[in-house]
Amino acid sequence: MAWNTLVETIAEAPTVNRYASLAPTAGLQKLSEVEAAEILRQPTGISEFDRVLGGGLVPGGVVLIGGDPGIGKSTLLLQTLCHVGKQRKALYVSGEESPQQIAMRARRLELDASPVELLAEIQLEKILTVLQTHKPDIAVIDSIQTVYSELLQSAPGSVAQVRECSAQLTRAAKQLGITVILVGHVTKEGSLAGPRVLEHIVDTVLYFEGDQNSSFRLIRAFKNRFGAVNELGVFAMTEKGLREVSNPSALFLSHHAEQVAGSCITVTQEGTRPLLIEIQALVDEAHAPNPKRLCVGLEQNRLAMLLAVLHRHAGVACFDQDVFINAVGGVKIAEPAVDLAVLLSIVSSLKNKSLDNKLVVFGEVGLAGEVRPVQRGQERLKEAAKLGFTKAIVPKANAPKQPIKGIEVIGVERLEEALNHLRNH
Numbered sequence: 001m002a003w004n005t006l007v008e009t010i011a012e013a014p015t016v017n018r019y020a021s022l023a024p025t026a027g028l029q030k031l032s033e034v035e036a037a038e039i040l041r042q043p044t045g046i047s048e049f050d051r052v053l054g055g056g057l058v059p060g061g062v063v064l065i066g067g068d069p070g071i072g073k074s075t076l077l078l079q080t081l082c083h084v085g086k087q088r089k090a091l092y093v094s095g096e097e098s099p100q101q102i103a104m105r106a107r108r109l110e111l112d113a114s115p116v117e118l119l120a121e122i123q124l125e126k127i128l129t130v131l132q133t134h135k136p137d138i139a140v141i142d143s144i145q146t147v148y149s150e151l152l153q154s155a156p157g158s159v160a161q162v163r164e165c166s167a168q169l170t171r172a173a174k175q176l177g178i179t180v181i182l183v184g185h186v187t188k189e190g191s192l193a194g195p196r197v198l199e200h201i202v203d204t205v206l207y208f209e210g211d212q213n214s215s216f217r218l219i220r221a222f223k224n225r226f227g228a229v230n231e232l233g234v235f236a237m238t239e240k241g242l243r244e245v246s247n248p249s250a251l252f253l254s255h256h257a258e259q260v261a262g263s264c265i266t267v268t269q270e271g272t273r274p275l276l277i278e279i280q281a282l283v284d285e286a287h288a289p290n291p292k293r294l295c296v297g298l299e300q301n302r303l304a305m306l307l308a309v310l311h312r313h314a315g316v317a318c319f320d321q322d323v324f325i326n327a328v329g330g331v332k333i334a335e336p337a338v339d340l341a342v343l344l345s346i347v348s349s350l351k352n353k354s355l356d357n358k359l360v361v362f363g364e365v366g367l368a369g370e371v372r373p374v375q376r377g378q379e380r381l382k383e384a385a386k387l388g389f390t391k392a393i394v395p396k397a398n399a400p401k402q403p404i405k406g407i408e409v410i411g412v413e414r415l416e417e418a419l420n421h422l423r424n425h
Contacts, residue, residue: 045083048244054227057179066184066192067208085115088137095122095146109241124149143183162194231271249276252329262349266341267380274383278328281345297327313369337374339365360384363395373397
């Protein structure tokens with residue numbers, strides 16, 4: 001130490017980890033010693049929404065729901081909050097609409113919105129303060145792309161802002177036991193906008209689908225830590241909001257006055273729900289060097305493969321024919337269980353010979369011409385019998401050991417067997 005050598009400086013504040021309060025340090029513990037508590041679910045009051053969620057809302061769960069603009073996301077969530085708010089504390093955080101607009105929607109839908117608390121705010125820190133102070137049971141953030149944090153310089157909706165805000169809201173939900181529903185924007189291709197990590201952070205990812213020219217809407221679960229994936233909820237958009245459809249199979253079946261060629265009924269599985277869907281085929285003589293292959297609701301590459309199998313193993317050639325395939329009702333089918341129905345509808349249209357309108361068909365077709373079994377075959381057959389179908393052509397491995405009342409089941413091992421059965425009837 002020497003005289004007159006002290007220099008005045010500004011004391012630096014200790015660095016504060018902004019995640020420390022939301023993510024307390026946990027000690028090591030054995031997995032066998034952790035008590036697996038029963039998950040208590042909160043019904044939303046909309047049974048189709050509960051089905052997609054896996055039975056209802058989970059405390060501390062984070063749900064991300066995306067869809068095209070105007071598809072009905074805000075309408076559905078407002079209906080949900082008005083029902084849940086009668087028993088639990090519900091909060092609606094709006095970053096896109098003013099309180100007056102939301103009040104007008106609630107009045108138009110004739111909803112009792114008195115128990116719902118409303119916050120028009122887009123700053124993350126203020127939203128977190130409200131969540132910690134009021135501790136609602138369920139909070140809707142509409143939408144995550146409008147929320148921003150002051151700790152970042154980028155604009156709302158940027159990759160950094162969306163990642164930071166969703167992570168902070170997720171941590172708050174886990175710490176406080178709040179069910180948080182995030183509304184997400186979608187891109188032109190229909191996928192969720194923003195970083196892909198957004199889908200990894202949340203517990204449940206739902207997609208709102210449907211044609212705006214149609215009154216029907218579908219909610220599909222692509223990820224669910226608390227329930228089955230690929231569950232499907234069916235709704236009808238009315239003047240009073242979204243109304244659940246109790247018998248969705250009726251939407252996807254055309255009601256022809258008489259039997260028509262090129263139509264075949266199949267049973268597809270969406271999560272735990274079997275759905276009867278009509279597959280329509282139109283095969284017409286091609287007037288261009290390259291015949292058209294067009295699918296609506298099914299994968300186009302799979303159609304080309306099935307046509308090759310049909311030619312090689314059944315001797316039915318379509319190389320000089322335009323082939324158009326449509327799944328009635330605008331539903332999108334991803335599973336291969338509809339292969340056999342697609343091929344039978346193509347042959348029906350090509351030969352101009354109608355199928356029995358009480359016939360249902362399902363089964364995967366392999367490249368060797370074999371008909372492979374599909375999952376949940378018994379449930380598919382029971383659903384068909386319940387809706388009045390009396391005959392089914394299915395993979396032999398899916399044929400039930402005990403007969404199902406009201407329906408005759410024909411098991412086939414190869415594509416030729418299915419076509420021979422049609423020729424004989």
